[in-house]
Every structure is written in C-alpha cells, then in structure tokens.
Amino acid sequence: MSEIILALDFSTREQALHFARQVKQEISWVKVGLELFAGTGPAILEELKKLDFNIFLDLKFFDIPNTVKGAVKNILNSGMVDMFTIHLLGGQQMVKEAVSIKNSLCPKAILLGVTVLTSLEQKDLFLEKPLSNLVLALAEKALEWGVDGIVSSPLELEIIRNFYSQLITVTPGIRLKNDAPDDQKRTLTPYEATKKGANFLVIGRSITTSPQPLQTINHIKKQIQKGVHQ
Numbered sequence: 097m098s099e100i101i102l103a104l105d106f107s108t109r110e111q112a113l114h115f116a117r118q119v120k121q122e123i124s125w126v127k128v129g130l131e132l133f134a135g136t137g138p139a140i141l142e143e144l145k146k147l148d149f150n151i152f153l154d155l156k157f158f159d160i161p162n163t164v165k166g167a168v169k170n171i172l173n174s175g176m177v178d179m180f181t182i183h184l185l186g187g188q189q190m191v192k193e194a195v196s197i198k199n200s201l202c203p204k205a206i207l208l209g210v211t212v213l214t215s216l217e218q219k220d221l222f223l224e225k226p227l228s229n230l231v232l233a234l235a236e237k238a239l240e241w242g243v244d245g246i247v248s249s250p251l252e253l254e255i256i257r258n259f260y261s262q263l264i265t266v267t268p269g270i271r272l273k274n275d276a277p278d279d280q281k282r283t284l285t286p287y288e289a290t291k292k293g294a295n296f297l298v299i300g301r302s303i304t305t306s307p308q309p310l311q312t313i314n315h316i317k318k319q320i321q322k323g324v325h326q
Contacts, residue, residue: 098290098320100313101125101152101266103300104144109136113143115304120147122313125178127152127298141176150178152266152298154247156210157194158183165193172201179206179266181247184234188241195242206245206264209238214249214269214283228252235260245295250284253292261293268298272316286316290323 102123106112112132116123126149128140133155144151153171157164157180164182171177182194191209198207211234218227231252236259238246245264248256253265269283286297299316306312 097324098286098294098297099125100316100320101127101296101298102303103127103129103268103298105129105131105300105304107131107135109140109143112136112140113147115309116144116147116149119303119309119313120149122310122317123149125150125152125296127154127300129154130156138171138174138176141174145176151176152296153177153180154298156181156183158186159190161186161190161193164190165197168194168197169201172198172205175202177202177205179208181208181210182243184209184211184238184243184246188237191238191241191243199242207243208245208247208264208266209234209241209243211235211238211246211248211252228255232256232259235263239263250289250292250294253289253294257293264295265293266296266298267294270297270299270302272302272312285319287319287323290320 100123104112104126116126126144128151132140141151157167171180198205211231212227231248232255235246235256239260245266247266249269250267256265267289270286270289271283273285289297303309303312
C-alpha cells in the first residue's frame with residue numbers, strides 16, 4: 097500500500113514544526129527538501145525526530161563523486177535520516193560511492209536515485225524519444241549500481257513496476273482532482289498513483305495549503321485504500 101510522505105516545503109523552522117505537530121497523529125513520514133534545509137540547517141532534522149517522524153531528506157546530491165560521498169557520510173552520521181536522494185545523472189562512480197558509504201554507515205537507510213523531475217516534459221530536455229525511455233534507462237542503472245529505489249513521476253510508475261519491481265518507488269507530482277498543477281507537469285491523483293504501484297506518495301501543497309489538513313489527509317488515505325483494492 098502507498099504511504100504518504102508529507103513535504104514540509106516551508107521556509108522557517110517555526111512554520112514547519114507548527115504544521116508537523118498539527119498532523120502528527122495521521123502522518124509518519126515527512127520530507128525535508130532544499131527550501132526548509134536551506135532555511136534551518138540540519139537542526140530541523142533533530143527536532144522532527146523528537147516528534148517521532150521518519151525523515152526523508154530530499155537534497156538530490158549531484159556533484160563529483162568525492163563530494164557526494166562526503167555529503168552522504170555527513171548526513172548519515174547525524175543519525176537522523178531514514179531516506180535520502182542522489183541524482184542518477186551524476187553517473188556510475190558518484191552513485192556507487194554513495195551506495196558504498198551508505199551500506200557501511202547505515203545499511204537500513206533508503207537511498208533513492210532521482211530520475212527526471214516532475215516539472216519537466218520531453219520538450220524541456222530536447223529529447224527525440226519519449227521521456228519515459230530515459231526514466232526507464234536510469235531505473236535500470238539504479239538497480240545495477242545498488243540503489244534501493246528511485247524517484248519518478250507517477251506517469252512512469254507502471255513501466256518501472258513491469259521491468260524493475262525490486263526498486264522502491266517514491267512518487268512526487270501527486271495532485272488531488274481539483275488542485276492546480278502549479279509547476280508540476282507529470283501528475284496523477286493518489287488513487288491513480290496507488291493503482292500503478294507507488295510505495296510512497298510525496299504530497300505537499302495539497303495538504304499544507306488545505307484549510308482542513310487532517311480531513312485532506314484522511315481523504316487521501318481513502319483514495320489510497322480504493323487504489324489498493326481495485
């Protein structure tokens with residue numbers, strides 16, 4: 097069954113913690129991304145851990161292999177991170193360095209490879225072939241290089257599940273039926289993404305901008321249940 101990861105895309109510690117406390121009874125995973133991490137630094141991870149959340153640190157490390165290795169070492173030494181991202185386009189050596197240090201320091205942490213951002217379409221990348229071909233090729237390399245799972249849009253879930261079912265799938269680009277797409281271009285509803293086999297659904301604005309976030313979370317959970325049983 098798909099599990100919700102709440103994206104705490106806030107600028108300040110106070111905003112993030114206030115919202116996290118509101119939804120704590122319904123959410124077990126939270127995402128700390130670039131905006132929040134840049135505004136608060138790693139201290140936010142410890143504060144969220146004290147609230148008993150599982151933490152998905154989504155910084156998409158993408159640099160020369162030695163730099164990424166050092167970054168992964170530092171975040172895992174904190175003991176606060178349960179899941180984190182690197183970018184698969186960093187190449188084999190970078191990815192394998194990250195896998196190696198993760199396996200030696202914290203084998204239980206989930207290392208995810210980012211494929212193609214959900215804000216991008218085929219035309220944005222000047223691709224002649226379908227964008228899904230690139231995502232599938234990166235998924236193949238992720239498995240070959242020892243990554244635990246991948247981040248992709250929900251539109252590629254079905255093909256990834258068909259070919260590389262061993263990979264954990266984490267899926268942003270989740271929108272409720274009446275939501276504006278904002279900067280996301282490749283999206284599905286929680287129900288649709290669950291039917292296609294997502295392990296985790298990363299959901300931010302649909303919940304964080306809701307006037308009744310707990311009701312919205314429960315509505316999403318009902319969609320997930322429906323997707324599982326149909």
